[in-house]
Amino acid sequence: FRAFNDGIAYQFIDNSSKTKTxxxxxxxxxFPDQTSSFFxxxxxxxxxxxxxxIHKDVSDFATGDFCSLPVMFDTKVAKVLFTESALLDFPGxxxxxxxxxxxxATFPKYVLEAVPNEASNPDRNQIITKEADYIAKVNGKRSYPWRVFIISDDDRTFVESNLVTQLSPESKISxxxxxxPGQVAWDWYNGNNIYGVDFEAGVNxxxxxxxxDFASENGIEYVILDEGWxxxxxxxxxxxxxxxxxxxxEYAKSKNVEIILWVLWKPLYENPEKILQLYASWGAVGIKTDFMQRSxxxxxxxxxxxxxxxAKYKLLVDYHGAFKPAGVERMWPNIINYEGxxxxxxxxxxxxxxxxxxVTLPFVRMAAGPLDFTPGAMINMNKVDYETGAANYAPLFTRPMAFGTRAHQVAMYVVFEAPVxxxxxxxxxxxxEQETVDFITQIPTIxxxxxxxxxxxxxxIIIARRNGDTWYLGAMTDWTARDFELDLSFLGAGEYKMQSFEDGINAARNAQDYKIxxxxxxxxxxxxxxxxxGGGYSAILTKK
Known part of the structure; x- marks a missing residue:
């Protein structure tokens, strides 16, 4: 057992040298009566x-309903965030x-056989056809994952807590x-939907x-080649x-940009040494591996x-179609992000x-570690645009729209943790929208x-983060408009220049309205x- 100012944790330690299941x-x-959950x-x-x-009382969930981690419970006296750390060679x-x-607690069984799902993208989706009557095979002495409880009557604690990292194994990369770290231009969200050019857009x-070229001109460190290459x-x-x-x-390197390659997990894991060695030989600096979908x-x-x-080939890893961070990212810090x-x-x-x-994510999912939310949407939409019906709103696969204001999206670059x-x-x-890009690309990622x-x-949520001598503010709200007066005493001595990215005066009518x-x-x-x-606020505070 371990106790901290912001929570407690326990794990089982097995000192037997035997092989076992x-x-x-x-x-x-x-839980006490009337405990609710963000489930x-x-x-x-x-x-x-x-x-x-899903936010409702624990008693209102049906028997057999289950959830992944992390999960938050509100006892009305305090809140408890439950998750796990040091998840190594054991089911989630x-x-x-x-x-x-x-x-x-419940766990997926040890999988004995999985076959492609021929009815639904068999290259990535599987059907589990045979499971063991146990959850893990264990060979000799080991520690099992930490069961982590972050506990507080102050919601801010769940954002500031580092218990998952503190309980994780130390780095194996000397x-x-x-x-x-850095920012990355991404193709899949926008479907390579570029225009005003003299060539046909696509995977080419x-x-x-x-x-x-866009990344290079804006000081963006990476470009991802997502599915299709x-x-x-x-x-x-x-x-x-x-x-x-x-x-x-080679072209990207000449422009001071590095390339990360998307790859399906299943074919990658069939021969990871050969595949990763090849990608590194091409000059790629990372992979985004996708569609694990299992724990x-x-x-x-x-x-x-x-x-x-x-790590052997000095490649970064971004896990998509993945479970939450649970400690291996400290052991192998080349894991620079997780979806989940x-x-x-x-x-x-x-x-x-x-x-x-x-504004739920920072308190629940982000308590486990970084999250690849992929912010930066420029086609922004108010609540009224959605509520008036399909005549004004429908999802568009290659031209997606995002709820909330432009400033809401920009604030994510401060609020959401993502080393890349x-x-x-x-x-x-x-x-x-160069003015918006110029602001975003000033924001660091660590x-x-x-x-x-x-x-x-x-x-x-309103958060202040420091990188070097510069502070960054990020604020986001739900559909309720809000006003705050912020105490900046955390700055310490000295004067600061401030540049802020704020909701415009007409942001309630047009979500893309902003002011700097x-x-x-x-x-x-x-x-x-x-x-x-649905608004947001960001500021860059530079010491004079």
Whole structure:
């Protein structure tokens, strides 16, 4: 057992040298009456773990309802965030409703056989056809995952807490200078939907040179080549006939931009050494591996093995179609992000990504670690646009719209932790919104200090982060407009220049309305800010 100012944790330690199977790990949580939950309910263990957070009393969930982690409970006296850390070579835990106010641990069984799902994208989706009657195989002495409880009556604690990292194994990479944080231009959200050019857009050299040029001109460190660059999604040792990946990587390097390559998990894990060695030989600096969709022991172990081999070839790893961070990213810090979050890409096909969802994430999902939400949407939409019906709103796969204001999206670059942070929009649109891009690209992706100034889960968050001598403010609200007066005493001595990106006066009518304001502040300043409905606020405070 371990106790901290912001929570407690326990783990089992097995000192037996024998080989064994683990039938189950038992844990029961019993809550006071009227305890509610922010509950990422799952339908199957076979899942991307990209869920909305259902907020209702524990007693109102049906017996058998279950969720992935992390999950938050509100006892009315304090809140408890439950998750796990040091998840290594063991299945991920889920929680299942068992009685009126009781949740039990539950785990995916050890998978003996999985076959392609011929009815639904068999290159990536599987059907589990045979499972063992145990959850793990264990060989000799070991420690099991930490069961982590972050506990507070102040919602800000859940954003500031680092318990998952503190309980994680230490890094196995002695020289990590090659691991570079930064921003990345991304193609898949916008469907390579560029225009006003003299070539046909798509998965081809000209399109990606356009992305690379955009990144280079704006000081963006990376470009991702997402799905489509390989000969097929399972033939991943060759690029397709319309694209020269080694040539693009060489072109990108000449522009001070590096390339990250998307790849399906299943074919990658069949021969990771050969594949990652090849990508590194081309000059790629990372992979985005996708569609794991499982939390059984075999797949959990693959996260560590892929990261280890990637580190050998100095490759970054971004896990998509993934479970939440649970400690292996400290052991292998070349893991620079995880999805495991219902993020901006869902705007392509659903209306789930609301400001309320966005201001729930920092308190629940982000408590486990970084999240690849992929912010930066420039086609922004008010609540009224959606509520008036389909005549004004429908998801568009290659031209997605995002709920909330432009300033709401920009604030995500300060609020959401992501050592490699996406810019999801089409470069063509970004070129038309250069002022916004210029602000976003000033925001770093790693931090020396974090102070949460205001926060209420699912309602609003205001956060201050420091990188070097510069402070960055990020504020987001749900559909409720809010006003705040911020205490800037955290700045310490000295005067600061301030540049802020704020909701415009008409943001409640047109979500794309914003204003950029310059000023000066110090530790005695009481800074008044206004957040429109679904709004946001960001500021860069540079020491004079």
């Amino acid at each position: 683990v039938v189950n790990e038992q844990m029961t949580l019993t 990422p309910q799952e339908e199957s263990f076979y899942s991307h773990n990209e869920r909305e957070y 835990m889920f929680l299942e409703k068992s009685d009126t106010t009781t949740m039990n 020289d990590a200078d090659w691991i570079k 050299d000209n399109t990606y040179k356009y992305f690379i 390989t000969k097929s999604t399972t033939e991943i040792l060759e690029d397709n006939e319309n694209i020269d990946v080694p040539g693009l990587i 059984d022991q075999y797949v959990v172990e693959s996260y560590e093995k892929i990261a280890e081999i990637a 979050v219902k993020g901006n890409e869902n705007n392509k096909w659903s209306s789930a990504i609301t400001p309320e969802h966005n 942070q996406m810019l999801c929009e089409s470069p063509t649109i970004y070129y038309k 931090w020396d200090e974090t102070v949460v100034l205001e926060g209420a889960v699912s309602d609003y 304001v310059s000023g000066a502040v110090n530790q005695n300043t009481k800074l008044k800010i206004h957040l429109s409905s």
